[in-house]
Structure formats: structure tokens, C-alpha cells
Amino acid sequence: MGRRVPAVSRALDILELFLEGDGTLSAPEITRRLQLPRTTVHELVTTLAARSYLVPVAEQPGRYRLGVRTYQLGSRYAEQLDLAAEGQQVARLVAESCGETVHVAVLEGTDVIYIAKVDSTHAVRMVSAAGRRLPAHCTAVGKMLLASLTAEELDARLPAGELPAMTANSLTDVVELRRVLAETAERGFAVERQESNADVSCVAAPVRDRAGRVVAALSVSVPMIRWSERRQGELAELARHGARQLSERLGHSQPG
Incomplete structure (x- = not known):
């Protein structure tokens, strides 16, 4: 040197x-x-x-x-930042700290697309892959991203009728989804309880770019055998910390 x-x-x-x-x-x-x-x-x-x-x-x-x-x-x-590459690095750090599966996803229409994933170190883990597309309202990352839209943007994306379901716990009522999204926006993180996979629950937090726009969400997914209300709180904090790290890599300056 x-x-x-x-x-x-x-x-x-x-x-x-x-x-x-x-x-x-x-x-x-x-x-x-x-x-x-x-x-x-x-x-x-x-x-x-x-x-x-x-x-x-x-x-x-x-x-x-x-x-x-x-x-x-x-x-x-x-301009040189690659959201997927940066997301993969941060997801790996978060996964190492908790041993659970970590995803980073972006919103496209009414779906989310997973752009980064790091698997759990446990024998029991969820089956997923980067590049997979799921209905946004059935996932924690999707709820976080939908909750970050303006009222006009949300109106343009949500259908008039019922939403498709992936499990018996999926939200299908648009009015109820709007209530959940308002709660998510106020709380600052999203929760999904067995809504995209009957055996898995997740928490997710928003990732912002240098202009402060929410451009992605980072989630931690846990099989129900390792899920509890206390664990939800712990993982929510991990997801928020990981999302802040990724936001900083994208040039976002945290307040305070």
C-alpha cells in the first residue's frame, strides 16, 4: 500500500x-x-x-x-450501482446474522420480482429463487412496496374485484388490503403470516435510493416452526437494519 x-x-x-x-x-x-x-x-x-x-x-x-x-x-x-449485486451482498450479511432466508425484491405492476436471495443455514428452509415472481399483496416485500406508493399509484394498480389467493391466509379483499397497507406504512415494516406459503412467515422493510424513493424491499423469511411474536420483533429489526444498509449503499442519507 x-x-x-x-x-x-x-x-x-x-x-x-x-x-x-x-x-x-x-x-x-x-x-x-x-x-x-x-x-x-x-x-x-x-x-x-x-x-x-x-x-x-x-x-x-x-x-x-x-x-x-x-x-x-x-x-x-x-449510475454504477447494481441494485441486485448490492442487495445480494447485504442479504448475505443479514442472513449470516440470523441464519434465516433473506430476499430483496422490486415491484413490477401488481407483482414482486425477487432480485437477490440468500438461503437459511437451517435444515428446514423455504424453497424460492431469485427471479421468481409473486403477487405483491401475498408477500411482506410486496406489502411494503405497495404501502410506499401514493394513493393514485395504488389505485391504478389494484383491481376492482377480489385479489387472487396463494393460501387460505392470503388477503383477497381490497378494502382490507388498503387497511393493512396503511398500517404497514405507519409502522415502517411489513408482516406476512403464511400468505404466500402456508409454512412460512416473513417481515420486510423498505430500501430507498439517494432521492429517498422506495425502490425495493428486504425481507427475512422464517418457517412457522421457528416463528413467534417475539421472533417477529427481532427479525423486523434485522430487516430494517439490512434495508438501511442497502439504502446507504444506494446513496440514501439516513436522517439524524
Whole structure:
């Protein structure tokens, strides 16, 4: 490994400061927070501004914000992301932490398509595969994705009549589904109890892109012999943590 260049490290330290607070800083604030010489900060800020990595804030003399160059770099990074590949990596991490089957899925029409899957390490596991398509309303990932739609988008996707069933527990009434989706949106994670497979229950959480849009959902699936209300809570937290990790990989900045 080559030697690190101190000036480059300091320049990057300055840029990373702008990720905090209101996104604006003055040279004296940078000097104080990084404990660097005033002359060094002035030279680095001047160089970053000359290269459009920082720009002066017009209405606040002496303060800077991130420039267009940082947006261009971030956009190019986002373009190179592969949701399926990133989802597979995060799914593997979540599966290793709980030993259960983990999926990542996207919404297409009224169906979900599984784009990533990592199997359970237990002898009793669910049978599924990446690329499989299922009715969204019968799955935890699907409910999470449907719950993230606007009212207009949901109206356009749901049929007027009954919904198809996969098991005796599947939701078939559109009014009841809407109630469940509202509850899911408020709670922040979805639950499926034996609705796509009579022997399996699942929990799922939303995955967001850099613009904050829900683009996928991550679920943890468990055979009923290992399911309980307490286990549901534990797995819901794991699913939410995994979904946050995947969201961060896609460029989403978590609030707080």
C-alpha cells in the first residue's frame, strides 16, 4: 500500500464536514473543527472552490457549501450501482446474522420480482429463487412496496374485484388490503403470516435510493416452526437494519 498524502486527506476531511449540519461552513469553523493551521485551511478551501468542489454561499459572505463537482461524482457513483449485486451482498450479511432466508425484491405492476436471495443455514428452509415472481399483496416485500406508493399509484394498480389467493391466509379483499397497507406504512415494516406459503412467515422493510424513493424491499423469511411474536420483533429489526444498509449503499442519507 502506498503512502497517504496528507494534503489530500485534509482536503477530504474538509469536504466530509459539509455532510453535517446545514451544509454550510466558514473557513474559521473548518479551522476550529479540524484543528488545522488557518493558512492551510485557506489554501485548501481556495483550491477546492477553484475546482468547483466548494462554492461561496451568495447570501452568507464567508461561508461555503458543496459545489457541483461533488454532485457529478456522486451521480456517476450512483449510475454504477447494481441494485441486485448490492442487495445480494447485504442479504448475505443479514442472513449470516440470523441464519434465516433473506430476499430483496422490486415491484413490477401488481407483482414482486425477487432480485437477490440468500438461503437459511437451517435444515428446514423455504424453497424460492431469485427471479421468481409473486403477487405483491401475498408477500411482506410486496406489502411494503405497495404501502410506499401514493394513493393514485395504488389505485391504478389494484383491481376492482377480489385479489387472487396463494393460501387460505392470503388477503383477497381490497378494502382490507388498503387497511393493512396503511398500517404497514405507519409502522415502517411489513408482516406476512403464511400468505404466500402456508409454512412460512416473513417481515420486510423498505430500501430507498439517494432521492429517498422506495425502490425495493428486504425481507427475512422464517418457517412457522421457528416463528413467534417475539421472533417477529427481532427479525423486523434485522430487516430494517439490512434495508438501511442497502439504502446507504444506494446513496440514501439516513436522517439524524
